[in-house]
Amino acid sequence: xxxxxxxxxxxxxxxxxxxxxxxxxxxxxxxxxxxxxxxxxxxxxxxxxxxxxxxxxxxxxxxxxxxxxxxxxxxxxxxxxxxxxxxxxxxxxxxxxxxxxxxxxxxxxxxxxxxxxxxxxxxxxxxxxxxxxxxxxxxxxxxxxxxxxxxxxxxxxxxxxxxxxxxxxxxxxxxxxxxxxxxxxxxxxxxxxxxxxxxx
Amino acid sequence: xxxxxxxxxxxxxxxxxxxxxxxxxxxxxxxxxxxxxxxxxxxxxxxxxxxxxxxxxxxxxxxxxxxxxxxxxxxxxxxxxxxxxxxxxxxxxxxxxxxxxxxxxxxxx
Numbered sequence: 001x002x003x004x005x006x007x008x009x010x011x012x013x014x015x016x017x018x019x020x021x022x023x024x025x026x027x028x029x030x031x032x033x034x035x036x037x038x039x040x041x042x043x044x045x046x047x048x049x050x051x052x053x054x055x056x057x058x059x060x061x062x063x064x065x066x067x068x069x070x071x072x073x074x075x076x077x078x079x080x081x082x083x084x085x086x087x088x089x090x091x092x093x094x095x096x097x098x099x100x101x102x103x104x105x106x107x108x109x110x111x112x113x114x115x116x117x118x119x120x121x122x123x124x125x126x127x128x129x130x131x132x133x134x135x136x137x138x139x140x141x142x143x144x145x146x147x148x149x150x151x152x153x154x155x156x157x158x159x160x161x162x163x164x165x166x167x168x169x170x171x172x173x174x175x176x177x178x179x180x181x182x183x184x185x186x187x188x189x190x191x192x193x194x195x196x197x198x199x200x
Numbered sequence: 201x202x203x204x205x206x207x208x209x210x211x212x213x214x215x216x217x218x219x220x221x222x223x224x225x226x227x228x229x230x231x232x233x234x235x236x237x238x239x240x241x242x243x244x245x246x247x248x249x250x251x252x253x254x255x256x257x258x259x260x261x262x263x264x265x266x267x268x269x270x271x272x273x274x275x276x277x278x279x280x281x282x283x284x285x286x287x288x289x290x291x292x293x294x295x296x297x298x299x300x301x302x303x304x305x306x307x308x309x
Contacts, residue, residue, distance in 0.1 A: 019224035154280030
């Protein structure tokens with residue numbers, strides 16, 4: 001119960017941060033915190049496989065995509081650049097040292113032995129991978145295949161969206177530049193080259 | 201500390217997360233922050249599904265793992281949605297240098 005209370009407090013603070021923080025990067029990192037606490041919640045709910053997937057797919061892949069786009073588009077509050085905080089660097093060193101000491105102490109000073117292979121196998125049998133596979137390739141096989149089609153459509157859609165946009169916008173730019181005569185000799189070939197590069 | 205957490209508590213937490221995400225979708229103006237709030241709502245639904253899966257597992261029925269399987273499928277769909285959505289976002293941003301959703305009412309296919 002104590003774990004649940006701490007977990008839900010952290011989770012809700014992260015969620016409120018997503019909704020209220022003004023910097024998109026801060027909001028995204030706040031969502032990462034919420035997603036990691038959700039992974040711990042899945043462990044609490046005996047869904048170990050989903051917890052691992054949550055960390056790898058959500059907190060890993062999807063959030064990296066978000067941060068990539070935020071930084072690509074250079075979104076953010078206009079305003080003075082925040083000064084580097086002087087205490088960040090020593091705090092980072094201290095945090096790293098505490099982590100290492102904690103791990104070493106846990107490994108060498110904990111009297112409990114590691115569980116043997118049979119125990120581990122029993123634990124992992126209950127962790128959901130086999131049952132999820134049974135469901136996924138049994139009653140849900142049609143859904144599984146539809147998700148595959150959806151992912152393929154998503155790939156084609158995302159690539160096609162960005163690709164077509166790149167070709168037409170650079171062609172339009174070339175025409176506009178040629179008509180306005182701002183840099184008539186240089187811009188169109190460079191645009192064409194860039195488009196060809198992107199095409200490959 | 202005293203037995204497993206009741207399913208109601210997990211579902212209440214999920215409802216709170218979902219409500220916060222909905223508030224974010226309705227109030228944020230930058231499209232990318234709307235996306236982040238949508239992710240929050242998806243995860244709230246996932247949490248409820250996992251909680252119900254555990255509920256049925258303790259009840260000992262055959263459908264116990266369906267909830268977790270659906271969560272797995274939701275994860276895949278969320279990944280596809282994010283890829284396409286962020287692609288649209290980048291394309292829009294190239295056109296007009298803002299991602300304010302209030303000014304996008306004229307976007308058509």
